Amino acid sequence: MATLSMDIATTFFNFTARCRRHNHRAPPLSGIRSAVIPLFFKPTTIRTQSLSSNLPRTFFTSSNFSKAYRRRFSVSATATTTPQSEESDVTTKIPPDNRIPATIITGFLGSGKTTLLNHILTADHGKRIAVIENEYGEVDIDGSLVAAKSAGAEDIVMLNNGCLCCTVRGDLVRMIAELVNKKKGRFDHIVIETTGLANPAPIISTFYAEDQVFNDVKLDGVVTLVDAKHAGFHLDEVKPKGVVNEAVEQIAYADRIIVNKTDLVGEPEIATLVKRIKNINSMAQMKRTEFGKVDLEYVLGIGGFDLERIESSVNDEEHHHDHHSHDHTHDPGVSSVSIVCEGSLDLEKANIWLGTLLLERSEDIYRMKGLLSVQGMDERFVFQGVHDIFQGSPDRLWGPDEPRVNKIVFIGKNLNAEELEQGFKACLL
């Protein structure tokens, strides 16, 4: 533990020392960015053959995608070599991210995924949608989707020889690549319906780990259907050690939650379920529905992994936070912890704290989002992460009279709210 912190600190100090040697006045914003981010990573993250060294796969801006993409393997090196001039123009206008958005629809068996998908496909939204449907063990396209196909889906492809999160992940990559290669320009959005038993994590990581996907497609959001009648039972299910509870996981990774089948239960049951869901994931927006009838904007165009939209999700969380206490402080299960705190962070301390946290706990930290005030940095620093995948970037300038309030939300397993808050507060100046 001590050695680890030292390593991180040493890397940081080396970087700043180099800045000085190269006659940089204050470290440029971009330098700060380079210094902050690589240190947050666990050096054993998702890697591909294109990585020649031990670098984690990192991302530095969301909207400046092409640029970020070009240099995403070089920035760790940047932190230990001369800062590059390319890095100095982060405040210039950045090109939009034109990759095709993809939405993952998940939810337990029978929760209403296909019903929602049909609703999406038959609604009048003008979007051309390609569908990837993963029906475990089924041979043909879900009967109910055939009508939807004639009604508007650009393409429906089936993955039916296994579960998307396990055996057919390679198939998903190939299928997305094929869609993009053969039909690019003929659809605007990809919707992926997972099996009811899928764990979203490996599917999410596919969007970052596989170049064939990452180059052309961006993850727009995870939509989770929850069966108002049966969810409680599945959430309660105690699994053998080491086996995840899919119902919990599906809620934990969601950007949008749809509590469906509300016609089958009374208000008290729904209220209890909603409370439980918020305790697991306080960041996601939630709606109650019958037969998956939601506005399409609620499920498409979410930007759940976009750094530009971090603010709205942390603010949503804060709103929830006002209404429930940290009674789950020592909850051994999956829960959300949020930290809202005014002040500016000492960059070095923040590096060590977050870097160490991710090195030690990235398996348990399912998702996190944050908006930080860093000492010496005129912009707000926004970040989001899924386990050891991390994206961060300065965004807009702090307003002259704007209170510098830091906001972080963690969703994960065995989170200790007090410990996290103390760790964070110790990084404040």
Ligand SMILES: Nc1nc2c(ncn2[C@@H]2O[C@H](COP(=O)(O)OP(=O)(O)OP(=O)(O)O)[C@@H](O)[C@H]2O)c(=O)[nH]1
């Ligand atoms: N009463 C009621 N039934 C619903 C509602 N939404 C869906 N259903 C029905 O519930 C059943 C399961 O819905 P699906 O959409 O197939 O659920 P799914 O999540 O795709 O199911 P799997 O593919 O088996 O995981 C179907 O018979 C639907 O018509 C609802 O809000 N209320």
